[in-house]
Amino acid sequence: MIVVDAVAKRFAPPSRSLRDALTRRPVQAGVAAVEQVSFSAADACITGLLGPNGAGKTTTLRMLAGLITPDAGRLSVDGIDVAARPREALARMGVLSDARGLYPRLSARENIVYYGALQGLGRDQAEARAELLADMLAFKPLLDRRTEGFSQGERMKIALARALVHDPANIVLDEPTNGLDVTATRSLRESLRFLRTAEGGSKCIVFSTHIMQEVERLCDHVVVVSGGRSVAAGTVDELLAQTGQTDFEEAFVRLAFETAEVREAPGEVLA
């Protein structure tokens, strides 16, 4: 169970250099990456954060992982406050971030076992998990190869296995289908569906994307994020009903952009 409550994050402008001061370059304003995002993701449920590029999805997920401290609001994982006990929260989460670099000189197995060790697993335990995940994500033949030269899809699988090595109750994925082909995307989708079932561990899964089809096919619950705010939430059908559309893409555009325009130019709407 993940709860994000009204978080906000503003990035400070880069510090002024001497040259900026001498050339009297105007002081740059900071960027408000996230203004107010709230959602809650239940267990045994796939929650999608849907939003255009730059909507604040990645920043929100980074705040969830404790990499960035929010200016306001609070985040909790299974009731554990991320700001107060970040390491306990991380132990309950498996995060596949936007950056998913592997160590090219280590084998897939070593990459996964390393993260197992960092999560506090014993060596045998981590090895067993690596085998299990290789079966689940279908990359067994890759297990003992060095990750140098792996394809995008292969890398993603290893990175996902690495994030799941400690069998976390909560899984957070940042644009996991980026750069994947159809088969890889399908197999990822199947893995996520399996993880949602009781057999797979009834995981709480949150994933961010800007791809409508992903959300339509996979998500039980959708949170639309736009301009740093969560603007709508519900199932796909609920969102269609809310906007009176039959096409989800159209519904998304309405929700994401028209509400943003209303907010940016309230005067016009009033007039």
Place this chain on the structure above:
Amino acid sequence: MSAARAAWAVYRKEVVDALRDRRTLMVVLFSSVLMGPLLLVALSALLASFEASAESRVVYVDGAAHAPGLINFLQRQTRIVKAPPADYEAQLRARKWSDPVLVVPAGFDVAVQRGEVPTIEVVSDSGNAQAQAGAARVQRLLAAYAQERSALTLALRGVATELLEPFEVQERDLASARTRAAQITGMLPFFVIMAVLYGALNAALDTTAGERERGSLEPLLMNPARRGALVLGKWGAVASVAVLIAMLSCFSFIPAQWLLRSDTLQAMFQYGWPEALAFLALLLPFAAAMSALLMAIAIRCKSFKEAQASSTVVLAAVSLLPLVSVFDQRGESPWHLWVPALAQSTLMARVLKGETLGAADGAVPFAVCALLTVAGLMWVARRLNEAAVR
């Protein structure tokens, strides 16, 4: 999980990772570790050839027939007089001929007896170091001959020879054999220090800027391990690689000694296990400090390449600082021990001179290195989050 376990996991992974980077290790091995011993051996060969020519008793004289008196003098000095090849000038220029040539003009002896002050030439080439060294020897011989002649002439006229040589000059060299050798072996500390630095460089950059560039830093920080433990593990691995290179470098001079061609250098250059261990003891804190410093510099850089460019400042400083002791004519100052690299090279030079180092000598550089290490690691730990998300 405990911080110690996390640090250990990071340490193990980073060491394996660094040791698998075979190509880089080989380059470091050949460029820094083997360079010192190779240069030493090459230098000893050069020295041996100088010694051989210094011992050579042959004097090449062109026109020996014009100066029977001089030839007689040379033979009395147990020198062997030989005629040079016809094209000795060209050969000297081309450095194919390594001895100076004495050119005696026609009618030399007669002119000397008449007091006409004839000219005798010592032909050498200042671009030819070996011939130049021989020229000094020949000139000394000629001066001795001139002195003998004038002494004889004055003695014939009843003048005491003491008038010509009112006092005697005798040199007394206070340097021990090892101090003399230290002039040649003085470059060893430089090689060892650079080997440590190059050993640490790649690993330090790879675990910081490299990790950022690969995009593996952000996922790494999403593990519930303390930042301090991560940094400590990484630093431990970098320092271990640097120390490994330092050990290879220090111990490589022991077998290199067996290859020394020059007997004098071999006799003077005493480098055994005690010296190697003293070197290592001086280098351990230095390797630790340099690892932390390079990591601190590289954590700010987005890519490996950028980090390499930034770290050249450290490389340049470390290679130039030991030169302070060369340029500083006042000799060793107490502040030298407070500067990393300079302190290590100063103390290693002392070891090579055969001086024993007290604990007090090592204390200051050790403290400076420890301070540098702690400051560097704290900086890296503080910057880690910021580095991951940018």
